[in-house]
Amino acid sequence: MTTTPAGSWKPNVITPRNARYATVVAFFAWIFAVYDFVLFGTMLPEMAKDFGWDAAQSTAINTWVSVGTFVVAILLGVIADRIGRRRGMMLTIGGTAVASAATALTFNPAYLIGVRSVAGLGYSEQAINATYLNEIYDVTDDRFIKRNRGFLYSIVQGGWPVGVLLSAALVAIFLPFVGWRGSFLIATFPAILLIFMRARMKETPQFQVHDRIRRFVKEGKADEAAELAATYHVEITPQRVPLAAIFADGKFKNTLFLSLAFFFNWFGTLTFSILGTTVLTEGKHVTFGNALIILILSNLVAFVGYVFHGWLGDRFSRRNLIAIAWVLGGISFAVMTTLAQGAVAVVLFMSIGLFFQIGAYSALLYYMADSFDTKTRATGTTFVNSLGQIGAVVGGVIITSMLSAGTDITIAALVVGAGGTALSGLLMMGCRVDVPNATRAEDEALAKVAE
Template sequence: MQPTYTGGVKAFPSIDARTTRKATIIAFLAWLFAIYDYILFGTLLPDIASHFGWTNETASLISTLVSVVTGIVALAVGPVVDKIGRRRGMIMTVTGTAVGSALSGLAPGAGYLVGVRSLGGLGLSEAAVNATYLNEIYDVTEDEKIKRNRGLAYSFVQGGWPLGVVVAATFAAIFLPLVGWRGCFLLASFPAVIIALLRRGLKESPQFELQVKLSGLRKQGKHREAAELAQEYGVDERPAAPLRAIFARGSARNTIVLGFAWVANWFGIQIFGVLGTTVLTEGKGVSFTGSLIMLIVINAVGYLGYIFHGWAGDKFGRRNVIAVGWLISGVLFVIMLTAASGTFVVVTLYSLGMFFLIGPYAALLFYMGECYQTNCRATGTAFLNALSQPGAILAGVISTAMLASGSGWNEAALVVGAVATVASGIIMFGARKVDTPSAPLAEQPGKVKTDRNEVNG
């Protein structure tokens, strides 16, 4: 339920520039430390496996089980946020990150560790909640620069992923020798607690506040008043279950296509992002300490990928920028795994691969928010975001099977990571383009409109 930009429709209350920028900065910090916690597990996995005496196959299985429980929790976040609000939802996700980090440091064994890492599903949903909230805030902000370049502005927030990886790798390199992997998890919980407290001062989006008013009128039996109020703001007042709404006419195609794209692309994320240290140590023969240093360089370059793709999405259309980026990434990883040798060449190709693998998520998360109406926006973005975990699960199952059958990590990364990344780029071309106030002309044909207008089928 974004503001209508045609005449005769009442505008939502505006959000001043200072509040908009504050919300953007806090969203960035929350996502950075959510990813910090999420990636810290993958970064420390070789050391955790050594501590418990796990084989490569066992470690891969544990990682897969963690993906299962993470996905279950992440899937439930969207409907909850569409019910309780964006502000409360953001407090919930970052609090879950803090608790998950603290409990992970106390793990006595594999079963307990898998259970507490399920709270990582709250942190993983941070991006979906951020995209939902900022999509609505940027639509009504008085900051015209952000409104015109909303994709670029959001890219700085979503760029918390590679920076979170850098922080996790740096943190592990510094503190692992001093406090061990348990201490690393315990220390990781403190920043998330601080961010949860900061979020208490954020304002709820006016679009969701109107949704609450409409819902309240319906519960009181005042359906005519609800219809009149909705018409006043130019929104659809008809109630609908959020999960059903994202598969309704006008939304179903993008939900299905984006779902398959998420699953396929997360094969690459799981291999090259989450398990990057394992790929470098086992696949390319890099030392564990050396792999941490390489990940810092690789993800610093990856952050630039977010800024580039956020800017490019505003200029050339988010769907095309996402698809082309993933195609390029897959090709670069194929070359890195099959032909590259030597530190410089491996780091260069890995860095460029991550630039085009994770960078498009700056455009993707914001694009998803534009695909849905207010009553199901958090559900749609969180549902798609949660589908990353089936991708991670399948990637883990296939990788574990390949390793158990005698293949090495290099072969597993090629088949599971690089090829699937190429496939995700091809799938993305099946999504519809979105019509927004700032959309480039390239996004006008065959468009999907948000709830400021009717939604095309």
């Protein structure tokens, strides 16, 4: 592919309308990606009844699904740094549609593990959203968006509790009529619609500039590459293996601690979100219907947590905010599993735990996107994001082992879920201190050229 001279080309201009449209589409895409992703855990008890699995078998299957999800998710970031953010986002929602439809046809555990691994594309929706929105919010000339970029992203990331809420609500309404297979089919159609909606979005100018420089270098056009790099304040660096680049000098410590924090925090996500119905039905002895109601109420509170942490992250260090929130979330989950008795107490401490543990992800994903440069932003965010699945694997193995050894599920939830959540908050303190909403030099250059 031949490129034109640097001086006769300009990247996309992101208007306020473009930014608003992308925000709305990202919000709904994340909702339905989460709906499909969480639906698997929500319906696991019902699927287990059909196939005759016990609790240990169910968690083992979920563990293998997490392995497959990790493999798919980690590859997506590398791909998105090559094909672009927009195409990467179309790929994630497309994967959600395929996974939903294929899950409805499940006939044995091996097949289920395979098709649910494809759901790793949907799981990566949040990482690609963070990458894309982080870049377009930085170059739009809308002052409100620039001042409140973390708050706006928190609404998008709030699609997680909304997706969980939608999953639980639709299951409660339609399960008696369509069964668990029909519940998965319902998620397919909105995902297909969102693929076409995403086709109308613009590629980020940051990616366009870096991709064009890369093509110039590949074609041996050093002068053109240098001219373009100087215009947009981009440093031309030697090509590295993408995953090696995010651990390069100056990035190693932050990437390491961010990865470890994300890894252990998913002990809590696995326990109280993915396996939440199992913990509530078998550990707190509530009915499946009441467990769905508890998840609905607690995730309504979690949505408020997203908005709260996103708003606060625009004003204070996101790193410190996340660390404090996760420690508080771990304490709340510990109280819920050990001391809470009765529906009111269980709902209260489950809600407080999700408010801090899940709610902090609105600040976390934006913080992650800010932690990597444009060349490796999708790779870095999806790599850290994918480690959540390794955390789910390890957490699942520990929970499965404890249950197989006869440990009560509430004790397993305390050790793995509450303990992992609190530990992740402490690990966040090893990450870099951030300045909220700082503007990068290349983004300033893009904004000036757009004017």
